[in-house]
Amino acid sequence: MDFTTSPDYDTQKFKCPYCFFEMTHKDVLFRANTGFTAEELEEEDDSGFTMVSSNADRRKDQDLEIKRLFRRYDDESSFSSDKKLDEPLIDFWKSCGGSSGYVNADPKWDYPHIDPKDQSTFQQMIRMDTQAGGQTPGPDGFVRDSDGFILRVFDRFSNSALPMTRLCPHCHNPLPLPDYGKFPVIFIGVVGITSAGKTVYINQVLTHFTTFMYHSGYVLGPAALNVNKNEVVRQNAPLPSSTDDKVMRRPLAASLHREDDPSRGITIVFYDIAGENCVPPDENLPPDTKQKKLDRQAIIGQFISHCDGLIFLIDPNQVPVFSQSDEPGSYS
Template identity: 30%
Template sequence: MAIKITCPYCFREFNDNQVHFRSSYVNTGARKIAGPDGQLFDSISEMEMSYGDEDKAAVAQIVHEYKESSFYNPVSSDKEYGAFWKKFGDITTEVDSVNKDRNKKLMYRKVIDPSDIQHQKHLVKQKNGDYLIRDPELKNMVTSIRLIDGDKSQTSMRVCPFCHNPLPDVYGLYPVEFISVIGIVGAGKTVFLSQFMNGFRDYAAECGLTAIKSTASITQFLENNRVKEGMPLPPPTAEGRFEQPLIYNIERTSNNNSKETVTIVMYDIAGEVFKNAKAQSVKDFAPFIKKSDGIILLIDPKQFESIQGTQLFESSNNQEDIQKPSDALENIHSVIMESDHKYDKPLAVCVSKMDGITEYLSRELIDYISTPYTGEEIKGTYLNKQIFNMQAHKAYDRAMAEFIARNDKATMQQLSTGYTNYKFFGITALGLNAEVMADKKVSGHIQARRIEEPILWMLSQVGLISSNEAECPYCHQRDAFVSHRSWNIQIKKEIETKKLHFISKKEEVLVDVEVNCRCKCCGMAFYYDAYSDQSFAYKGGGKKDGGM
């Protein structure tokens, strides 16, 4: 069966046998042309003039092969690729640091469509009569093609058939979750992402997962945005610039001890995009927000009016430069919902740079950002459970909510009006002992705190891990998947019916009940109310697997 793939750039859906490929062979036109006797020439015409009729057939064959090789000439403009990047200033952020020669760079290579009859002339037909090469160890997924011309190499550089942007190796083989990271102006999103990705493998281990880089863009991002003592902080993402998606494969062990993999795609989106809900940039970035399974929103504390202008932050001469979180939330909501409905996917509301506002924080919050996130260990092992430690975070969630409400009631009101599933986090990407100097260089010991917490919570919300938030009312374990969307199950309920002569009779009927949790220990489904922190069982028990 064909494997369904959703492009992480244009979000068009297609089967794996519809992918296109970038050629591994490039004809740069710089090579010499060898005549029938091996003599080298600079051009076809020079070679043709050097041989008589007796070599006519051999020369004709060389000319044919030379013209066929022009199929692999580098392209100056790829129509599909160009149409995508036109929305983002006509400047691609795809980087090929390996090939110094522009003509050999990946984005300028010939894109081959294996279903195109003209393109098939350049491909090796497989034994099954197809031009596609499949990998039996990857669910028979289409992974490559083999070229007839040039170096006769096998190429596995897949691209989307609609926008010609690159598809990472094995992308589409596993379920995909999309997450948008939006930084309101000045929130330090780039520093946050750099610090997080530097430690993602360790952070994933805190909840029993293994994180594996899937794209070279992650390495490139880290090289371009280093956070190091004595070095200037990375510059913010330019308005209107689309950064390459940051893609990881996340591995976990299932209950039957087999390995499962989920692909996580993270989008780096500048908050300036949402300054004006009607701006073209909003329309260009809207698909990434709409398709996201969750949003992480970073707020700079100087955006709170009660903190603006203090000695902790430079006072803005132009108040319009300060983007209000409530305005950004309203604009984001208008983009993703386009209606009066509330946004019900998970939203992590993160206040960044908490290290700079300690005099505004309670002792509880100072302790919170001074200590690292800790998972929950499996007894008798050195490994952690595949859960987000919501039990430990609950008190901090309340404290952060109180802090934001005290400093910015408009933001709290906007959350209440437009969103249903949100949690609060406080983070510091540099740590309490680091200081940003006037020249933007970092002084002191850098030690990020709590930056992984919002993303780990997001992983629990998209179903990758569980949460110890809810206690199962059946087996009383705190190891359940809490869904951000409820679903219905059917249970048997005894009702009393009246027959003739007013004789009552009890009958069992199936009724629908609402649940939003499934226990990973006993498999039972139940309803958990986060506000009262109570779990509700159903008489007779919820159906195992409960429809999720």
């Protein structure tokens, strides 16, 4: 990783924190902030039916065709005959917990995507005649920061002041930060056997992350460090339970900007890896259950193989040589 030279963002590649697909800032998808269900579009189509066509009718038809580009995705269990599915997202989560892995954690998972590579739809789905927060689209439709990194586009039907989510073009999972990919990314996995305290450890690290940055030469930039409300550590309250091994934990991320030059920095991504996925599956499990566990372990193995650093947490009480000793210093 080169932290000294000025980057060329058009060629600088970064990895998706989910599938590790490599991309540049021009490759990402953008999630629109407005979406229409199939039922809403059908109702609008029916309400506009007339026997005589006028200029107003033709304009309405054109608007409806553009709105169809903003049709929301259907749930994979939908019985619709005209079902629109986000296949890459569904395929990724098949081995990582199923639809609960994205439906519960990502409220706008079904909103439409704006793909800069699809020029037949890109120009129809964005707005060029607007600005928000001092940001203005360039001639190519992209909104860049002061350093030239692409942050977003403005979609045609939404309030430009709303933040926009960027998506991996390969697995369609959300990139965790608005500037994810601008800085070199460091992946850190937190690994340990069941009940070793990984979730509590990460919870405390993230809660005090800003404090840890004091006198480091870096300041905390955009961050996605939200802790599950069921995992908050409280005084005089039971500690959080073990991580659910059936649903993959979404990565947590933070950008650290250099105090002397905010255009330079690093991004740190944390993975909370369930201890249950670090041990072989029980041979007595039903074949389907066993295969699902093996598939999850393959995904976890991919995370670990891409990590730049690993933090291993061990509870001494779980190590026989320590837990079975009768006296301090005696490890018989």
